[in-house]
Amino acid sequence: MIDHSGQLHEVRAKNLLLATGGAGQLFAITTNPSVATGDGVAMALRAGVAVADLEFFQFHPTALYHPGIPRPLLSEALRGHGALLRNSAGERFIDEMLPRDVVSRAILAEMLQQQTDHVWLDATGLDHFAERFPTIYSDLVASGLDPMTDWLPVAPAAHHQCGGIVTDLSGATSLPGLWAAGETSCSGVHGANRLASNSLLEGMVFGPRAIESIAGGAFGPRPTGAMRSVLGFADSADSSLSIGGVALPVPELGPTGPTGKPDSAATPESLRRYIQQAMSTDAGVQRSAESLQRVWQVIGQTLAALDHMDPQVVAVAEVRNLAQIAQTLVAAALARTESRGTHARIDYPATDPAQTHRLVTGI
Ligand SMILES: Cc1cc2nc3c(=O)[nH]c(=O)nc-3n(C[C@H](O)[C@H](O)[C@H](O)COP(=O)(O)OP(=O)(O)OC[C@H]3O[C@@H](n4cnc5c(N)ncnc54)[C@H](O)[C@@H]3O)c2cc1C
Structure with a gap:
């Protein structure tokens, strides 16, 4: 643990519950706060604890630009309530009520085709906007927008990490004594594409369940929930409903660029922006083998540059965490040669029934 003065302390405990949230900061454009650097998942990866489904990252289609x-x-x-999506020519281009991943991809396609960085949400036809949507209304007013008269600029933003540290239905991870709950975990609730509003429920259910299990003396995982992808599901009442696990090899990172040397002028902040930009451009709403290979190179350069920095500085530790999660996410996205849920490969647009499994590291 690093305290506010930068001192490192060792704290020993028989049980530890990770509830560190997601890693939206992997991407340049996100709805997540600056603390969403996936610290829990990165720690689990370093400890060899089972982690799965990182290739499934949900983008929200209509974040305010x-x-x-x-x-x-x-x-x-x-x-x-009837707001419409319009492109720069003012035309509708998608059924606004389709799932988030479909709408996000349609918006991205429109932005690429029209060389813009946003589309428009037209809410001018909605009555009583300020009374019905007071929080959104105040965000808009703070941005100088009036939804009664202005079309609202929107673009997809990284929103929710569907995968994470594999747990059973009591929050136990593959390492006895280590527990996880909330967005840092992969409990099995979200699959490849989270349903809106399931995350707060997930935290409300699995946080208390983990605490009750610890209080009850439980130690180590059982084959329930996503943990069946690690331990198997022979004991399941209906194994046809269970998703199997396949070990994900994470290859070594290659040389760090044409010169083989990290950039000596790099700072933690510049490295964070560097990896975020690469992830947004090449491993975000849609990916391909070619784009993922480009990010792979950036991850290697980032980790090499971090080797020259003080690992106890929080900004350095956070970028290292982001880079290590990115490494596993990109390895999984490369290995998953299909499109499924939030994972869209433009070179493999179809869903492949033979890949109905979790890709798991740490098994
Ligand atoms: C804008 C927005 C709107 C959303 N709306 C909804 C919704 O309507 N319904 C819904 O179900 N979900 C919604 N979600 C998703 C939901 O809010 C999150 O999935 C949920 O809050 C995750 O809860 P958590 O406790 O796991 O993590 P968080 O709420 O992210 O909390 C993690 C905590 O851990 C702390 N932390 C992180 N790293 C460290 C570290 N190394 N050391 C110490 N502390 C650390 C953080 O500071 C933070 O306090 C929304 C998300 C966003 C961003």
Whole structure:
């Protein structure tokens, strides 16, 4: 543990519950706060604890296009009440009520085709906006927008990490004494594509379950929930409903670039922006083998540059965590030669029934 003065302390405990949230900061454009650097998942990866489903990262299609991060959300409720998506020519281009991944890809396609960095959400037809959507309204007013008269600039933003540290239905990980709950975990709730609003419920259910299990003296995982992908599911009442696990090899990172040397002028902040930009461009809403190979190179350069920095500095530790998660995410995205849920490969657009399994590291 690093305290506020930068001192490192060792704290020993029989049980440890990780509840460190997701890793939206992997991407340049995100709805997640600056602390969402996936610290728990990165620690689990380093400890050889089972981690799965990192290739499934949900993008929210309609985050307000805005210079600041995190990006404010313009929720589905607006589209549910009749707000329309329009391209730069003012034309509708997608059924606004399709799932998040489908709408995100349609927006990205429109942005690429029209060489823009956003599309428009037209909520001018909605009545009583300020009363029905007070939080969104105040975000818009703070950005100088009036939803009664202005079309609202929107673009997809990284929103939710569907995978994480594999747990059973009590939050136990593959390492006895280590527990995980919430967005850092892969409990089995989200699969390849989280349903909106399941995350807060997940935290409310599995946080208390982990604490009750610890209090009850449990130690080590059982073959329930996503942990069946690690321990097998021979004891399941209906094994046809269980998703098997396949070991994900994470290859070594190659040389760090044409010169083989990291950039000596790099800072933790510049490295963070470097990897975020690469992840957004090449491993975000859609990916291909070619784009993922480009990110692989960036991850190698980032980790090499970090080797020259003080690992106890929080900013350095956070970028290292992001880079290590990116390494596993990209390895999984390369290995999953299909499109499924939030994972969209433009070179493999179809879903392959033979890949109905979790890719798991640490087994
Ligand atoms: C804008 C937005 C809107 C959302 N709306 C909904 C919704 O309507 N319904 C829904 O179900 N979900 C929603 N979600 C998703 C949901 O909020 C998250 O999945 C959920 O909050 C995750 O909870 P958590 O406790 O796992 O992590 P978090 O709430 O992210 O909390 C993690 C905590 O761990 C701390 N932490 C991280 N690393 C360290 C470290 N190394 N040391 C010490 N502390 C650390 C962080 O500071 C933070 O306090 C939304 C998310 C966003 C960003």
